[in-house]
Structure formats: structure tokens, C-alpha cells
Ligand SMILES: O=c1nc2n(C[C@H](O)[C@H](O)[C@H](O)CO)c3cc(O)ccc3cc-2c(=O)[nH]1
């Protein structure tokens with residue numbers, strides 16, 4: 478039994494021999510993958526208010542300063558994304574922002590929403606109306622929260638970060654591994670295609686990394702919902718001076734992820750933060766969401782590489798580069814997806830109708846989705862947009 482999860486009623490059995498096997502994996506033990514994928518997104522930071530104060534984070538604002546993007550601002554942003562050929566609207570915000578900030582709560586009430594989850598639901602609808610697929614990264618949610626937002630999301634995600642109790646998550650209100658695992662389980666119960674991952678270099682040990690990966694693998698084994706695991710190195714910023722993990726540390730952690738997870742689960746590294754080229758032979762097969770129109774609001778000092786550079790990265794590795802949707806092909810309904818690798822989408826379990834309607838919509842973006850999903854060969858990287 479895994480203690481961090483137990484307090485939230487999540488049972489995770491860790492087999493000591495599995496922990497030892499994952500822990501001792503090296504890059505030489507894994508095969509380089511045969512392709513790289515990425516998604517084109519527009520980043521929509523709904524609010525920087527957050528109930529937590531993770532010490533590595535520069536995203537959250539001090540109480541009193543954070544505001545909310547209005548529905549009009551959200552629509553404006555997703556339109557910019559749609560015009561630039563993005564397929565994903567990435568909604569990110571602080572954890573439970575209306576809990577700590579009465580201003581946020583009052584603003585939501587004025588607009589007619591009970592809480593941030595109700596507002597997120599509306600914002601996802603706006604994205605769908607504009608032809609983009611919502612991928613929400615909302616922090617910890619309950620099962621009831623997932624019931625409310627699952628019908629309007631193509632996929633969602635929350636980083637596990639680590640199963641260890643680290644000082645970086647300090648304070649009376651703080652991120653806990655138990656609650657994170659509880660969130661990832663609730664996503665599985667709600668049938669939401671899910672992204673999670675490790676934040677490397679926040680005080681965790683090698684054993685913690687192995688345990689974190691096995692905890693994710695265990696939840697995926699039960700619910701089949703993990704589409705990708707991000708192996709993200711911490712980066713220093715204006716608020717914190719965390720040291721970047723060494724390249725060798727990242728190489729080993731990526732290889733451990735590849736070994737701990739079944740083959741249908743992708744291993745992602747973010748190309749704006751990580752030493753990407755040096756990780757390609759360790760099992761990486763995805764480069765995540767890359768935006769031609771917005772910065773990475775979470776790590777704003779780290780610019781996205783141009784789409785052109787992604788192609789160069791793939792060329793260096795000698796593998797094709799495919800554009801994907803925020804939701805992976807195996808969760809798409811039969812007839813839309815590119816292959817039939819795993820997944821149980823034929824029974825309609827995975828994607829809600831409002832999302833598949835957006836994918837099939839007979840408009841410009843609908844055509845795009847179909848062409849991305851049905852294409853046999855590599856998708857040509859779209860024309861760079863201005864400023865790219
Ligand atoms: O630009 C970013 N995108 C982040 N993304 C977006 C991600 O790259 C893509 O949205 C997914 O791969 C879906 O296409 C996350 C998504 C999650 O579900 C969970 C965590 C992250 C973290 C980041 C991040 O730090 N920066």
C-alpha cells in the first residue's frame with residue numbers, strides 16, 4: 478500500500494521488485510521511439526489566483542492582484558488560436574482559485590457562476606463554439622467536478638509532480654501527493670483521457686521518481702485513461718532558484734518513464750524547458766502542446782521553439798513528426814482516428830458528443846481535425862505563422 482494515497486482512500490500497491498527494476502533502468506535499456514508528435518495550442522490562463530504557493534512556481538499572483546479573463550477575452554483568444562490553425566485550447570489556472578480569493582468568487586458570482594468549475598465549463602463551450610478542442614489543466618478536482626467538465630473537454634491533465642512530501646509544497650494549504658492521486662483516479666472514473674507527469678528536481682529522490690511512475694502506471698492499469706506522461710524538469714525563474722536537473726538525470730528519468738509505462742502511454746518532454754535533443758534516444762515520443770500564438774504562461778521566460786525547429790529536432794532523431802490533437806488518436810471514435818491502437822472508443826465511452834461534434838463539424842477546423850486524425854503518413858508541419 479502506498480501511504481501518500483491512503484489518506485485519500487486511493488489504494489496503490491507498490492511491488493518492491495517493480496520499484497527496483499524501474500529505479501535501475503538506464504537509457505541503454507530502452508528503445509528510441511519511431512515518431513514524434515506535438516499539438517498546436519492556444520494558452521488560455523483563466524486566472525493566476527491560486528490557493529497554493531508551490532515554491533517553484535512563478536505563475537500565481539499575490540492575493541488581491543489576480544483577475545479573471547472574461548468570457549469575451551476567452552473567445553477573443555481562442556479565435557486567435559483558431560485563425561492560426563491551432564486545434565487545442567489549453568485552459569490553465571491556479572488551484573481552486575475562488576477558495577482563497579473572495580474577489581475571484583465575487584466576480585464569478587457577478588457573471589452568474591457558482592464556482593471556477595462552472596466557469597471553466599462555459600469557457601470550454603466557448604472554445605468548442607470556435608472550433609477548438611478544450612484541454613483543461615485545472616489542478617485538483619473532485620469526482621463531482623469531473624462530472625461537470627468532462628462533457629466539454631477533449632482531454633484534461635494534472636501533473637502528479639511527485640509522490641514524495643517535498644518542501645517545495647510547503648505551507649498549511651499545499652499540494653499533496655494523496656490529493657493529486659485522488660484527482661488522477663477521479664479522472665479515470667469519469668473516463669477522461671488524461672495527461673499527467675513528474676516535475677523533476679523539486680527535492681525528490683530516485684526512489685520517489687520510480688514510485689511516482691509506478692503509481693501512474695497502476696492508475697492507468699485500472700482506468701486506461703493516461704494518454705501521456707510529461708517528464709518536466711524544474712526551471713529557475715524570477716521567484717525561485719531551483720537548479721535545473723542535470724541532463725543525465727533527465728535522460729535516466731525519461732528512460733524510467735518509458736520502462737514503467739505500457740507502450741500506448743506517450744512520454745512527453747516540453748521542448749521549451751528540457752534539453753530535448755539529448756532525450757530523444759531515451760523513449761520520448763511527444764513534444765506536447767506548442768503554441769504559435771501564445772507564450773508558456775507558466776514558464777514565461779522560456780520561449781516555444783518555432784514549429785520549424787520541431788521538425789529539425791525530429792530530423793536529428795531521424796523520425797517523422799506528426800501533428801496530433803490534444804486527445805490522442807486511440808480515444809477518438811472509430812472512423813476518425815488514425816489507427817486502432819488500444820483504446821475503447823468504439824463504444825463511445827471516451828469522448829462526449831459535444832466534443833466529437835466539434836471534431837466532425839463540417840467547417841474549416843472540422844476539416845482540419847479530420848485530416849490530422851485520418852492521415853496515413855506524416856502530417857506536413859503547417860506553414861509558420863508571422864512572428865514564428
Ligand atoms: O505550456 C505548457 N503546457 C503544459 N501542458 C500542456 C500540454 O503540453 C498539452 O496541452 C497536452 O500535451 C495536450 O496536447 C500541460 C498539460 C497538462 O495536462 C498538465 C500539465 C501541463 C503543463 C504544461 C506547462 O507547464 N506548460
Ligand SMILES: C[C@H]1O[C@@H](n2cnc3c(N)ncnc32)[C@H](O)[C@@H]1O
Pocket residue numbers: 533534535614635636638675676709710711712713714750775776
Ligand atoms: C502546470 C505545471 O507547471 C509546472 N511548473 C510550475 N512551475 C514550474 C517551474 N518553475 N519549472 C518547471 N515546471 C513548472 C508544474 O508541474 C505544474 O503542474
Ligand code: MET
Pocket residue numbers: 527534536569570571572614615616617635636775
Ligand atoms: C501553473 S500550475 C497550473 C495548474 C494547477 N495550478 C496545478 O498546479 O496543477
Ligand code: SF4
Pocket residue numbers: 527528529530531534535536537570571572616652
Ligand atoms: S504550480 Fe499550480 S498549484 Fe502550484 S502555485 Fe503554481 S498555480 Fe498554484
